[in-house]
Amino acid sequence: xxxxxxxxxxATLPQPVEPSAAAARVSRHISLNEGLIFEESTPGKRGMxxxxxxVPETDPATALGADFVRDSVENFPEVSExxxxxxxxxxxxxxxxxxxxxxxxxxxxxxxxxxxxEFVARLDGLATEHPxxxxxxxxxxxxxxxxxxxxxxxxxxxxxxxxxxxxGAQGELAGLLMIRAYxxxxxxxxxxxxxxxxxxxxxxxxxxxxxxxxxxxxSNSRGQIDIEHLREYVTSDxxxxxxxxxxxxxxxxERIAEIAEVLHERGALLYMDGANMNALAGVVRPxxxxxxxMHLNLHKTFSTPHGGGGPGAGPVMVxxxxxxxxxxxxxxxxxxxxxxxxxxxxxSIGRVRAFFGNFGxxxxxxxxxxxxxxxxxxxxxxxxxNANYLRxxxxxxxxxxxxLPSMHEVVFSDARQKKFGVNTMDIAKRLIDYxxxxxxxxxxxxVPGALMIEPTESExxxxxxxxxxxxxxxxxxxxxxxxxxxxxxxxxxxxxxxEVTAARKPVLRWKKT
Amino acid sequence: MRYLPKGPSERQEMLEAIGAHNIEELFHSVPxxxxxxxxxxLPGPLSEAGIIEYFKARAGENARGCTSFLGAGVYQHFRSxxxxxxxxxxxFLTSYTPYQAEIAQGTLQSIFEFQTxxxxxxxxxxxxxxxxxxxxALTEAVLMAERLTGRRNVLVARTVxxxxxxxxxxxxxxxxxxxxxxxxxxSGQLDTTSLSAESLAQAAAVVVQSPNYFGxxxxxxxxxxxxxxxxxxxxxxxxxxxxxxxxxxxAEADIVAMEAQSFGVAPSFGGPYVGVIASxxxxxxxxxxxxxxxxxxxxxRRGYVLTLATREQHIRREKATSNICTNEALFALAATIHLxxxxxxxxxxxxxxxxxKAHFAxxxxxxxxxxRRCFSGPVFNEFVLEFPRSVKIINQALxxxxxxxxxxxxxxxxxxxxxxVMAVTETMPRAEIARFxxxxxxxxxxxx
Numbered sequence: 025x026x027x028x029x030x031x032x033x034x035a036t037l038p039q040p041v042e043p044s045a046a047a048a049r050v051s052r053h054i055s056l057n058e059g060l061i062f063e064e065s066t067p068g069k070r071g072m073x074x075x076x077x078x079v080p081e082t083d084p085a086t087a088l089g090a091d092f093v094r095d096s097v098e099n100f101p102e103v104s105e106x107x108x109x110x111x112x113x114x115x116x117x118x119x120x121x122x123x124x125x126x127x128x129x130x131x132x133x134x135x136x137x138x139x140x141x142e143f144v145a146r147l148d149g150l151a152t153e154h155p156x157x158x159x160x161x162x163x164x165x166x167x168x169x170x171x172x173x174x175x176x177x178x179x180x181x182x183x184x185x186x187x188x189x190x191x192g193a194q195g196e197l198a199g200l201l202m203i204r205a206y207x208x209x210x211x212x213x214x215x216x217x218x219x220x221x222x223x224x225x226x227x228x229x230x231x232x233x234x235x236x237x238x239x240x241x242x243s244n245s246r247g248q249i250d251i252e253h254l255r256e257y258v259t260s261d262x263x264x265x266x267x268x269x270x271x272x273x274x275x276x277x278e279r280i281a282e283i284a285e286v287l288h289e290r291g292a293l294l295y296m297d298g299a300n301m302n303a304l305a306g307v308v309r310p311x312x313x314x315x316x317x318m319h320l321n322l323h324k325t326f327s328t329p330h331g332g333g334g335p336g337a338g339p340v341m342v343x344x345x346x347x348x349x350x351x352x353x354x355x356x357x358x359x360x361x362x363x364x365x366x367x368x369x370x371x372s373i374g375r376v377r378a379f380f381g382n383f384g385x386x387x388x389x390x391x392x393x394x395x396x397x398x399x400x401x402x403x404x405x406x407x408x409x410n411a412n413y414l415r416x417x418x419x420x421x422x423x424x425x426x427x428l429p430s431m432h433e434v435v436f437s438d439a440r441q442k443k444f445g446v447n448t449m450d451i452a453k454r455l456i457d458y459x460x461x462x463x464x465x466x467x468x469x470x471v472p473g474a475l476m477i478e479p480t481e482s483e484x485x486x487x488x489x490x491x492x493x494x495x496x497x498x499x500x501x502x503x504x505x506x507x508x509x510x511x512x513x514x515x516x517x518x519x520x521x522x523e524v525t526a527a528r529k530p531v532l533r534w535k536k537t
Numbered sequence: 538m539r540y541l542p543k544g545p546s547e548r549q550e551m552l553e554a555i556g557a558h559n560i561e562e563l564f565h566s567v568p569x570x571x572x573x574x575x576x577x578x579l580p581g582p583l584s585e586a587g588i589i590e591y592f593k594a595r596a597g598e599n600a601r602g603c604t605s606f607l608g609a610g611v612y613q614h615f616r617s618x619x620x621x622x623x624x625x626x627x628x629f630l631t632s633y634t635p636y637q638a639e640i641a642q643g644t645l646q647s648i649f650e651f652q653t654x655x656x657x658x659x660x661x662x663x664x665x666x667x668x669x670x671x672x673x674a675l676t677e678a679v680l681m682a683e684r685l686t687g688r689r690n691v692l693v694a695r696t697v698x699x700x701x702x703x704x705x706x707x708x709x710x711x712x713x714x715x716x717x718x719x720x721x722x723x724s725g726q727l728d729t730t731s732l733s734a735e736s737l738a739q740a741a742a743v744v745v746q747s748p749n750y751f752g753x754x755x756x757x758x759x760x761x762x763x764x765x766x767x768x769x770x771x772x773x774x775x776x777x778x779x780x781x782x783x784x785x786x787x788a789e790a791d792i793v794a795m796e797a798q799s800f801g802v803a804p805s806f807g808g809p810y811v812g813v814i815a816s817x818x819x820x821x822x823x824x825x826x827x828x829x830x831x832x833x834x835x836x837x838r839r840g841y842v843l844t845l846a847t848r849e850q851h852i853r854r855e856k857a858t859s860n861i862c863t864n865e866a867l868f869a870l871a872a873t874i875h876l877x878x879x880x881x882x883x884x885x886x887x888x889x890x891x892x893x894k895a896h897f898a899x900x901x902x903x904x905x906x907x908x909r910r911c912f913s914g915p916v917f918n919e920f921v922l923e924f925p926r927s928v929k930i931i932n933q934a935l936x937x938x939x940x941x942x943x944x945x946x947x948x949x950x951x952x953x954x955x956x957x958v959m960a961v962t963e964t965m966p967r968a969e970i971a972r973f974x975x976x977x978x979x980x981x982x983x984x985x
Binding site: 060061062065067068069070071072073074075077078079080081082084087088089091092093094096097098099100101102103105108109111112113114115116117118119120121122123124127129132134136137138140142143144145146147148149150151152153154155156157158160161162163164165167168171175178179190191192193194196197201204224225226228229230231232233234235238275276278280281304306307308309312313321323329330331332333334335336351373374375376377378379380381382383384385387391393394395396397398399400401402403405406408409410412413415416417428429431452453456461462467481482483484485487488513516517518519520521522523525526527530531532533534 | 538539540541542543547548550551552554555556557560563564565566567568570571572573576577578579580581582583585587588589591592593594595596597598599600601603605607609610611613615617619621623624625626627628629630631632633634635637638639640641642643644646647648649650652653654656657658662663664666667669670671672673698700701703704706707708710711712713754756758781782783784785786803804805806807808809821827828829830831832833834835836838839840841842844845846847849850851852853854855857859860861862863864865866867868870874875876877878879880881882883884885886887889890892893894896897915916917932936941944963966967970
């Protein structure tokens with residue numbers, strides 16, 4: 025195979041994959057080079073034109089005052105429409121995506137993002153609506169939010185909720201503030217929030233923003249909450265426990281009811297991080313097993329696209345006693361069936377984001393839910409089936425540090441490959457050569473050298489089998505040719521980038537040289 | 538179900554490979570008492586056509602076909618079909634946060650371009666990969682100022698968007714931060730005389746929005762000589778980013794928080810939008826959120842990576858600068874594409890058109906007896922008018938004419954009950970401005 029000879033690129037790339045069934049998934053393919061848009065710019069070009077001005081031109085200096093007028097923006101790009109199309113299309117081909125193949129990032133739930141959701145989000149009459157329109161001119165938007173809210177209550181088994189938080193982490197903060205407001209109303213806000221060592225990093229960061237102290241608690245040897253240990257920690261200072269269930273090992277907290285009981289007995293609340301709701305929907309409801317507050321990540325469980333890092337939405341669902349503390353505004357159904365908004369809620373924690381939150385994300389999540397209806401249970405079953413299938417096929421070749429039953433994801437460690445000098449990051453990078461996005465590396469923190477794999481329901485048996493073939497091929501390579509794995513990927517536009525120098529001497533924007 | 542890629546026989550084969558007899562076995566770790574016995578009571582399942590039908594029906598219950606003069610933080614601007622076509626490429630739409638740089642160079646380079654564009658526009662030196670929206674960007678900017686100065690007070694102009702101030706209050710309450718509001722002058726601009734040396738000496742920052750909620754341009758450059766000698770930073774908020782095409786950028790500010798919805802992002806009933814935070818190089822380690830930096834591989838090839846992550850929650854946990862994780866990457870990309878399309882000339886032209894249309898509308902509307910401008914300060918594309926009657930009542934009558942009128946100020950500014958703020962952008966045809974003026978004139982001529 026002839027390699028491309030791009031200037032500035034080594035003419036001799038390392039020899040790719042040794043022949044194997046796994047290697048049959050991929051072929052080399054030309055990828056076009058492209059500079060920064062600023063480097064493609066020449067004066068006098070543009071890619072967008074406007075209808076001619078149909079009113080008299082206002083002189084900026086007269087209208088604003090000469091001191092407030094800006095000259096043109098220096099070094100701003102000047103390119104034509106076709107150049108913009110080519111620029112971003114070329115860039116796009118440098119990305120991996122769910123639309124291309126399996127994206128088994130544990131904890132991230134990279135499932136298929138239905139295209140009809142994109143279509144309906146752009147409808148005239150929805151995408152065009154202004155959030156400050158009077159409620160009588162916004163009944164359709166309010167109805168969409170109301171319907172989604174009802175669906176989420178049914179799926180979670182909770183009593184009330186807010187759709188306003190813009191992402192999971194903001195949902196966490198809103199949930200914690202409601203806990204604080206509730207406890208304050210009882211006379212003592214308390215001081216601490218307990219967080220297991222297996223938790224997502226956003227949990228402790230949100231706790232600090234809510235004015236609480238973080239108390240980390242250790243998991244037991246089974247990767248679960250140690251009830252006895254928990255009893256010691258739940259003092260009259262503790263406001264809540266923030267728990268991810270299933271936890272970040274993909275394991276259901278079997279003693280969840282007792283955990284809730286220990287907390288409730290001492291006046292503390294149970295907060296559930298709903299990041300892993302894809303293991304539960306239609307099978308079991310957090311509201312039924314003692315959860316007081318939880319957030320959902322609509323960009324995980326409810327299929328809204330990650331878009332390279334966002335947007336998301338982090339609705340928070342609560343039990344009845346927390347309803348007075350929900351953020352404003354709250355959508356209410358009036359006796360005549362019309363929807364309105366209630367801003368006058370004196371016990372509310374206030375507003376966490378302008379307007380109603382990420383409406384376009386909420387809308388997509390509703391489209392997803394309507395597509396399945398009660399059939400959402402099949403989603404959960406397939407997600408759990410896929411994870412257990414991968415586990416069964418890989419557990420002879422990769423170390424499984426916690427052997428409890430897996431739900432929607434499975435966590436291995438690199439203990440066996442470490443012996444050959446190959447770590448989880450190396451295996452992850454080598455997966456790229458086999459045509460897969462890596463799994464999540466080095467998380468959760470309680471598993472040194474973790475390989476956290478979440479296939480989701482969107483993968484066929486064939487895709488799962490190819491992933492298994494690739495993982496097994498890499499396990500063999502780690503033994504026979506560890507250097508090949510350590511220096512992966514070998515098939516990408518750029519090799520591993522020097523992150524240390526990038527952080528030491530940060531270059532965070534383009535400058536004209 | 539059309540989204541699920543497995544047939545019954547494949548499910549059976551997979552169960553056999555696992556060694557399970559049925560799917561229920563895989564859920565045995567869930568205590569039996571909690572397992573659902575009945576299917577959830579959810580609407581659906583709906584076909585693709587059914588989903589489209591549902592949402593078209595909802596769209597019909599909104600203000601479709603109306604002409605809107607609402608601004609107040611969300612603006613109607615022309616968007617090119619190119620932007621939407623490009624952000625719907627699966628490689629952008631369905632990719633994750635670019636932690637695996639080798640197969641995410643497309644996203645990473647586009648964020649680097651976004652950061653650059655935001656610096657060029659705001660006159661700042663460093664911008665991050667995006668925040669949720671303008672309101673949370675402003676709150677994070679204030680928290681950043683608090684960390685930089687170690688001070689607990691913040692002086693916030695009353696002319697900052699009321700919902701932004703509400704978000705700030707929610708966060709401030711639990712971060713030991715006192716929000717002190719600063720009044721405005723008859724011009725609609727910040728009353729700098731009420732900034733005492735004493736208050737400034739205890740303030741982390743003075744916060745202004747420009748153009749502010751009344752559409753009035755603030756003199757940001759004049760604010761730094763007032764604040765800096767007392768050790769207070771200047772935080773500037775921008776909700777109408779198109780103004781940067783013609784209004785002097787807040788280059789003197791220490792931190793800029795901006796809503797970039799105006800750059801190619803649909804109003805979409807309030808979100809998703811694009812929050813921007815930009816600042817000085819020297820403050821970068823106190824910035825929240827993701828940053829993309831340039832890097833090289835072993836062969837010296839240029840690439841981009843997420844960098845300075847030791848500020849972030851996934852590394853620093855409770856010591857992070859913010860809890861933000863997910864941001865608004867896809868719409869930051871939309872803003873980037875939109876700005877590249879407009880380019881230097883397009884941005885200037887669209888800004889001039891906004892300025893001209895708004896000033897034309899002011900001239901036309903203030904010809905109506907009893908209608909006058911409320912504040913004398915310079916405005917870009919938004920302005921406050923005072924009417925002889927309640928804005929809410931006027932708006933009800935306008936809605937019958939399929940016109941969505943100004944945003945009433947009375948709720949947030951009790952002195953301004955008969956005032957409303959309205960925006961006129963490049964999308965507003967002259968004929969619609971005339972129709973609005975005629976309708977308003979007629980409404981005001983009717984007996985009360």
